[in-house]
Amino acid sequence: MNVNHDELIRVKGLSVKFKTDRGEAYAVRNVNFAIKPNETLGLVGESGSGKSVTAQSILKLHPSDRTKIAGEISYKGQNLLDKNEKEMQKIRGNQISMIFQDPMISLNPVIRVGEQISETIRYHKKISRKEAMEQSIRLINQVGIPFAEERYYQYPHEFSGGMLQRFMIAIALSCNPNFLIADEPTTALDVTVQAQILRLMKKLQKDFGMSILIITHNLGIVSEICDHVAVMYAGELVEISDVIPIFSNPLHPYTYGLLEAIPVLGQKHKKLKNIEGHPPNIFDHIQGCNFSPRCPFKTDICLTEKPILRQVGNLRYVACHNPLNHI
Amino acid sequence: MECKIDLKAIELEHKQRRKRLFKTSFLNNYLVVAATIILIVIILLAIFAPLIAPHNPDQLNLSNSLKGISRENFFGTDRQGRDIFSRILFGARTTLLGAVFVVIISNVIGIPLGLISGYYGGKIDNLVMRMCDIILAFPALLLAFVIVAVFGRNFTNSVIALGVVYVPMIARLVRSVTLVEKEKIYVEAARAIGISDQSIIFKHILVNCTSPILIQVTIDMAYSVLDLAAMSFLGLGVQPPQADWGYMLSEGREYLMLSPNVTFAAGFSIMITVICFNLFSDGLQVFLDPQQRRV
Numbered sequence: 001m002n003v004n005h006d007e008l009i010r011v012k013g014l015s016v017k018f019k020t021d022r023g024e025a026y027a028v029r030n031v032n033f034a035i036k037p038n039e040t041l042g043l044v045g046e047s048g049s050g051k052s053v054t055a056q057s058i059l060k061l062h063p064s065d066r067t068k069i070a071g072e073i074s075y076k077g078q079n080l081l082d083k084n085e086k087e088m089q090k091i092r093g094n095q096i097s098m099i100f101q102d103p104m105i106s107l108n109p110v111i112r113v114g115e116q117i118s119e120t121i122r123y124h125k126k127i128s129r130k131e132a133m134e135q136s137i138r139l140i141n142q143v144g145i146p147f148a149e150e151r152y153y154q155y156p157h158e159f160s161g162g163m164l165q166r167f168m169i170a171i172a173l174s175c176n177p178n179f180l181i182a183d184e185p186t187t188a189l190d191v192t193v194q195a196q197i198l199r200l201m202k203k204l205q206k207d208f209g210m211s212i213l214i215i216t217h218n219l220g221i222v223s224e225i226c227d228h229v230a231v232m233y234a235g236e237l238v239e240i241s242d243v244i245p246i247f248s249n250p251l252h253p254y255t256y257g258l259l260e261a262i263p264v265l266g267q268k269h270k271k272l273k274n275i276e277g278h279p280p281n282i283f284d285h286i287q288g289c290n291f292s293p294r295c296p297f298k299t300d301i302c303l304t305e306k307p308i309l310r311q312v313g314n315l316r317y318v319a320c321h322n323p324l325n326h327i
Numbered sequence: 328m329e330c331k332i333d334l335k336a337i338e339l340e341h342k343q344r345r346k347r348l349f350k351t352s353f354l355n356n357y358l359v360v361a362a363t364i365i366l367i368v369i370i371l372l373a374i375f376a377p378l379i380a381p382h383n384p385d386q387l388n389l390s391n392s393l394k395g396i397s398r399e400n401f402f403g404t405d406r407q408g409r410d411i412f413s414r415i416l417f418g419a420r421t422t423l424l425g426a427v428f429v430v431i432i433s434n435v436i437g438i439p440l441g442l443i444s445g446y447y448g449g450k451i452d453n454l455v456m457r458m459c460d461i462i463l464a465f466p467a468l469l470l471a472f473v474i475v476a477v478f479g480r481n482f483t484n485s486v487i488a489l490g491v492v493y494v495p496m497i498a499r500l501v502r503s504v505t506l507v508e509k510e511k512i513y514v515e516a517a518r519a520i521g522i523s524d525q526s527i528i529f530k531h532i533l534v535n536c537t538s539p540i541l542i543q544v545t546i547d548m549a550y551s552v553l554d555l556a557a558m559s560f561l562g563l564g565v566q567p568p569q570a571d572w573g574y575m576l577s578e579g580r581e582y583l584m585l586s587p588n589v590t591f592a593a594g595f596s597i598m599i600t601v602i603c604f605n606l607f608s609d610g611l612q613v614f615l616d617p618q619q620r621r622v
Contacts, residue, residue, distance in 0.1 A: 059519055065449075093520030106516040110534045110617055119530075120520050130334060137337075149337045153344060155617040171520060 008211050009058070009179060010034040013071035016050070016057050020066075025282045027053040028235045030071075032309065035228075037178070040205065040212040042222040042243070044258065045232035048279055051215045054232070055181045058213075059098060060088050075179070094124040097172035101184040103164035107156040113167050114140070114152030117174050124175045139170040142207070144200055162193035169200065173208055180205075182214045186221065198225050219262060223247060228315070231255050234279050234290040237309055240317040251312065251323040253295045289321070297322055352614045359610030362603040369600055373419035382410035384417040385568045393586040403588035405579070409568075411592050418570040419596070422552055425486050425564075425571075429551035430544055432490025433497050438540065440494070441501025442528050446509050456502070459495035467492045468557055475563045485564040489554055493547055500543050504536045538612050545608040549601040556597075572596050 016028040028050040035041050043051045056062060057069050060080065073080040075096065083091070092098075100106045107116060117139060118132035127135075133152070140148035143166040156164060165185060172180060182201065186194040202225055205212055214225060222229050222243060229246050231239040231254065239252040250256040257275040277294035280286055288303040289295070295302065301321050309319040354360060372379060382400075388408035395403050402411035444455035462470060467489075474488035508514065509532060517527050556573015558564035565571040572593045579589030 061515060061518055089521045089523055091521070092518070093522070098516075098519040100512055100516055100519075102512060105512045108513045108517070108531050108534070110537075111531070120522070123520075123522060123526070133334065133337075150340065152337065153341045157617065168516070171516075174520075 006036055007034045008037045008039075009073070009075045011054070011058070011071070011073050014054065014057065014073065015068075015070040016053050016062070017068040017070075018062075018066060019068070022283055024068075026235055027282060028057070031232075031235075031237050033230050033237065033240060035179070035211045035213060037211055038205065038209055039228065040214060040226045042226035042229045043213060043215045043232060044217060044219065044222060044229060046217055046258075046279060048282075049232045050235040051232055052183055053235075055098070055183055055213060055215055058181060059092055059096060060085075061098075090124070093120055093172070093177070094175045095177050096179045096181065097175075097177040098181040098183065099165070099168045099172045099185050102188040103161055103168050104156075104188065106168055107164060107171075109156055111155075112153050113156055113159070113164075114154075117167070117171050120171050120174045136170070136174070139174055140167070142204070143167070143170045143173075144196075145170075160193075161189050162197065165189060165193075165197050166200065169197075169204065173204060173210075176208060178210050180210055180212045182212060184215055184217070187216070187218070194221070195224075201225065219247075219258060231258070234286075235282065236290060236319065237317075238291065238319045240309070240315075242315055245316065249325050251316070251318040251325060252291075252320045253297050253324060254291050256324055257294075289319075297324070349614065353610050356610055356613070358606050362606035363610070365599065366603045366607055369419060369603070370423070372416055373423055376413075376416040376420060380410075380413035380416045382413045384409060384413040384570045386410075393582065393588075395586070395588070402592045403586065405575075405589045406582055411575075411589055414570040414575060415572070415592050415596055418572045418575060418593070421482065421565055421569060422555070422572040422597070423600070425482065425555045426548050426551045428486045429489045429493060429555070430547050432487060433493035433547060434540070434544065436491070437494040437497030438501050438533070438536075439529075441498040442505050442532060442536075444498070445502035445505025446524070446528050446532065452502075455498065459498055462492065462495045468554060471554070471558060472561075472563060475558070480563055480566070482565050482569070485555065485558045489551055489558070493551070496547070497540070497543055500539055501536055504539055505532055508532045508535050537615055541608050541612050541615075545605050548604050552597055552601065 011031055011033050014028060014031040015026070018025045018027055031050075031054055033041065043054065045051050053062075058073055058080065060069070060083075062069070069081055071081070075091070080088070080091070107113060114133070114136050117136035118129070121127065121132045121135055122129070137148045137152055140151055145151055145163060145166055156167075159167070185201070186197050189197060198221060201212065212225075214221065216222060226243050229239075229241055229243055230237050231246075231252060233254050239246070239250070239255050241251070246255060247259065250259055254275070260273045261275065263272055275294055280290055280293070286292070288301075288305055289298070289307050292298045292302040299322060305321070307319045307321050309317050311317050312323060386409060388404070391404050391408035392406050393404060394400055394408075397403070400410045400412065402415065405411055405414070440455050444452040471485065471488040471492050474491065475484050478484045478488075514527055514531060517531055522531070552573060555564050556571070556576055559571055559574035560577035565574045567574075575589050575593035576597065579587070579593065583590055
């Protein structure tokens with residue numbers, strides 16, 4: 001991976017350790033990826049694989065006294081890990097924004113939704129209350145909520161989940177960020193609303209000209225919205241690829257397993273496929289490949305030597321000794 | 328996407344909404360309305376006491392001692408022959424002001440302490456909570472006595488002393504709510520869009536504490552009326568001949584068998600005020616909590 005100057009954000013050798021009573025927990029190990037302007041990267045993996053931790057460490061949302069972050073997160077050429085809390089506050093929301101999994105609990109229940117948007121705007125820009133209100137109403141319109149003027153004064157509990165996620169997006173976009181982190185933005189929503197929200201995100205990406213890092217365990221979302229995919233397992237990246245080839249030609253056995261596990265409509269009596277076993281405990285240290293205990297294709301070398309992420313094709317990386325399909 | 332925004336119309340709409348809300352959640356509750364009216368009347372009586380009172384509340388008239396209810400003295404007279412009705416009116420001033428200031432002092436100190444120690448945890452939390460433990464280890468009144476003894480015996484000092492003694496209760500309450508609220512996702516979401524700790528603590532978390540704080544405030548109001556009375560009874564609070572409900576209550580106790588008028592008048596005044604206060608704060612809570620009110 002060469003240093004590329006048109007990259008918006010580059011994560012280099014990111015490791016996140018949490019200090020706990022049971023010792024140090026490695027949540028993320030040596031993660032590398034980069035996102036160019038206007039691109040969307042999907043970060044895929046099962047629960048506990050370190051996706052959210054990776055995203056949160058970009059914004060440094062972890063409690064600093066219990067977390068050790070190593071590596072480098074360079075955003076527009078500046079390392080975010082060197083910044084202090086004050087400087088980070090200027091970046092959060094203003095340049096890099098984040099939306100969360102459950103919109104029902106991501107908004108303050110006793111503050112009017114409109115005020116939560118204008119608060120964010122006024123926090124980052126020196127403008128009057130009136131101007132902020134105008135901008136908020138325009139934003140509410142833009143995220144596809146009708147009667148924006150009336151909605152401005154309503155409370156979160158008066159809306160459905162899909163509507164609230166739109167408000168979350170409006171808050172996240174209120175200061176025109178260059179980069180949006182979406183942490184499972186549609187997991188808590190029902191399927192029809194999911195599609196609407198994804199379409200909205202895609203449209204707004206064009207309107208606002210921003211890059212998106214989308215975290216999900218839903219591969220359907222990945223194929224819908226992403227340009228690139230990074231697959232994470234046990235805190236490490238196992239495969240990076242463009243979005244089309246990963247579906248037709250998965251290289252890592254874990255990616256293959258994930259794709260196989262997608263239920264197909266209409267196959268009623270077939271047993272759902274899964275990947276046998278569990279992800280390793282983050283307190284354990286596995287000598288070989290992290291996935292080796294569950295891998296159906298493992299060989300002797302997998303148990304002794306850790307595979308490193310290596311380039312196998314154009315924009316194609318895999319961390320496996322025996323990739324499934326050779327390009 | 329450009330859209331025309333008529334801010335004036337929106338604000339008008341908002342005001343009407345507020346009015347509607349106020350009507351449905353506050354005015355439609357007759358008990359609350361009644362309590363509010365009584366409270367307003369009590370406050371007005373206290374303010375205009377010099378104009379309304381038929382007698383000088385401090386005027387001694389020993390030949391007129393312990394008279395019953397009459398046209399001359401609505402509630403009768405006490406042992407020194409003072410008009411009880413006039414003393415109740417003037418007493419409302421000291422009692423209400425005293426209770427209000429006790430609550431204000433304890434809240435102004437206690438709420439920020441609770442918020443900060445709950446939000447940051449660690450050493451600050453330990454320090455604040457251990458200080459609270461120390462204060463709570465003594466009986467509240469005893470500690471207030473000590474403070475008054477050190478700073479001098481007068482009403483102001485006794486109010487300040489009680490205010491300080493009430494701090495741990497409100498601080499602990501706010502801390503416990505903060506501990507729950509700070510783990511909620513909306514706090515993390517607020518952090519993720521660049522809101523500072525200060526704003527999160529004093530805006531986002533504080534508004535979520537209003538209900539429990541209001542409950543505590545009303546309870547404290549009632550307690551502080553009684554505690555101030557106890558201090559006055561021991562000669563540490565209100566200094567005679569100043570009128571005060573609590574003081575009258577304890578003073579009347581001495582001759583309760585001969586003439587219960589003083590105790591009754593003061594006791595009922597305290598009771599009515601406290602009840603009205605509780606009802607009022609109930610109504611206020613429903614009005615302030617968007618999830619409780621029905622539009």
